[in-house]
Amino acid sequence: MSGEARFLAVDLGAESGRVFLGRFDGGRVSLEELHRFPNVPVRVADGLHWDVLRLFGETERGLGRAAGRGVRSVGVDAWGVDFALLDREGALVSNPYHYRDARTAGMMEEAGRRVPREEIYRITGIQFIPLNTLYQLLAMEGSPLLEASDRLLMIPDLFAYWLCGERLCEHTAATTTQLYAAGGGWARALIRRMGLPERLFGEVVRPGTRLGGLLPGVREDTGLGEAEVVAVATHDTASAVAAVPARGRDFAYISSGTWSLVGVETERPVISEEGLRYNFTNEGGFGGTNRLLKNVMGLWLLQECRRVWAREGREYGYGELARLAAEAPPFGPLVDPDWEGFLPPGDMPGRIRRFCERTGQRPPESVGEVVRCIFESLALKYRWVIERAERVSGVRAGVVHVVGGGARNGLLCRLTAEAARRPVLAGPDEATVLGNVLVQAHAAGMLGGLGEIREVVRASVPAEVYEPEEADEGWEEAYGRLCGLVGLPSGELAEGGLV
Structure with missing residues (x-):
């Protein structure tokens, strides 16, 4: 060049x-x-x-x-x-x-x-x-x-x-x-x-x-x-959202990594009783924008499982784990990824099993079933957050942009499209770095506002599109189960030493 x-x-x-x-x-x-x-x-x-x-x-x-x-x-x-x-x-x-x-x-x-x-x-x-x-x-x-x-x-x-x-x-x-x-x-x-x-x-x-x-x-x-x-x-999430290759404001984003930051973009903070009830956060964005979002525990659950399995002598690459999850039966046990017992480091596979036992579900047994449980739980929690973000903000999210390392996880992106019943556009996977670089280009006088930054991202990195297939009653049943798990008090689960 x-x-x-x-x-x-x-x-x-x-x-x-x-x-x-x-x-x-x-x-x-x-x-x-x-x-x-x-x-x-x-x-x-x-x-x-x-x-x-x-x-x-x-x-x-x-x-x-x-x-x-x-x-x-x-x-x-x-x-x-x-x-x-x-x-x-x-x-x-x-x-x-x-x-x-x-x-x-x-x-x-x-x-x-x-x-x-x-x-x-x-x-x-x-x-x-x-x-x-x-x-x-x-x-x-x-x-x-x-x-x-x-x-x-x-x-x-x-x-x-x-x-x-x-x-x-x-x-x-x-x-x-x-x-x-x-x-x-x-x-x-x-x-x-x-x-x-x-x-x-x-x-x-x-x-x-x-x-x-x-x-x-x-x-x-x-x-x-x-x-x-x-x-x-x-x-880092502000840089990643700056590099979301969106047109207009009618979108939701998932900045997917150790944490999943799920939300919508607004012109100003949205502070209301409903926002407090759902525990939404308002964080600053580039160009005077506001990021209305929730922190979802994200791939931390998988990272900790992988660490525990490696300590036990079972080394799995992320690609192999996705393959095992794809082969596992769908619509199995679910967890609320944001249950506070999952926050500290520790025996994550054991915590997932005990969460399922305490909520009357058959615990996942194989590695593939554990990973499938994590992915389906995340996809359904993303839907839960997006629907409530729409309700709190008035934004209608016609598409979901997944950026960050999770954009490379084709199975999770596909499950998210199915669970959320809307298209998922995956990429760029290095959105945070792109946002970082392009804000520097803005500071150098080479780019104007946020719209120009996103135009450059669209020209530089093609997004992969995941369209939801025909409605599956299994997703609606699973979503109902996930909604029943969200926000369960820790006291209802901690008996018997869950943590």
Whole structure:
């Protein structure tokens, strides 16, 4: 390509981190993976942590592989809710905690005692889930670590700071904290009422903001020279949704990976009693959009099953697991993927079996039956979320766009089309990286708004279409069973040691 612009995208996920080189010629974009590295949490005496120093070292190694290739800028995206604390000198106070750490147990209830649940939702529009930043900070109340801290940065903001020296928070990541006002800006009155230090919450910038050049040490380590850092849509789901190849707004999206983020796009936050009842969240998107969605546990269930089977000496690739699931009988036992007992790491196959036993279902026995149970449960839960998102928002989702790694799972996409009774358009599988790169192109003045970004995605990556076949009564019966399982209180299932 002549006259192409080159951008580096750092994408940090719950399982791995990647560095990509994106080439943009004004009409199409192509991606080249330069480096991939595992992201493995570390459990020590005080809890479960992210090893961010190693992750940053791997990030620099990946950036260095683009030295001498005329890179204009670098953007970092990562998962939401988790954060780093810095002291007044800008030093890291401690390794950030992992959102699956158990210290947040009981913190949602504690927050509700300080500020009523309805008021928290009215202010922030964010769903109630134990891993939110709010509850992680409440769990640190009285900690010397919190007392020594001067600034909170979300994980992608921390990496941007280490790259260019700017201690700023980006809007889309900040909205995941449940401490950010739905109308914009930190919810400072809520922060005070929660008893949290206001000093932690600094300046917030919008996606597409140019932050400045690389620090001298980073330039030396990577050889990138004059490249600058751009605050992209740093929450990875915000980048992924920016790269949904949709036309108009009449669509639902599923950003499918460890988590499945399922929802619709709106012009502004949608905060209502119905939204609170269904526990929908409102998170910031690129171009001033709002992402009305729910977090569904996603392929985490399969990842944990695979890890347990590997520990038992049974190694399965994802392709083989999909084949075994396709061969298993349809419409078997179901689980609610969002049951809180599935959140921590552990014996996921055993938890699934016990969930089924406690709800009067025959447990899945073979590996294929377990995977089929996960896939059908996810497909039906996606339908449950999409229908309620339509009801809450008024958006009619004529199609479902599946992006992210789950777009490569043909069986899950087909089951989703059948369960949801609407077409599924799968791809791009690297939507987060595409969104990251194209927001950098926007910051460079090469693209206008969201519509132009999505036009480039459509021109660059064809989507695979899964049309629902003729209505099958089996799906309706299964959907009725899934609806009966959604939201079962943990007390009804925990007897006998389910967790």
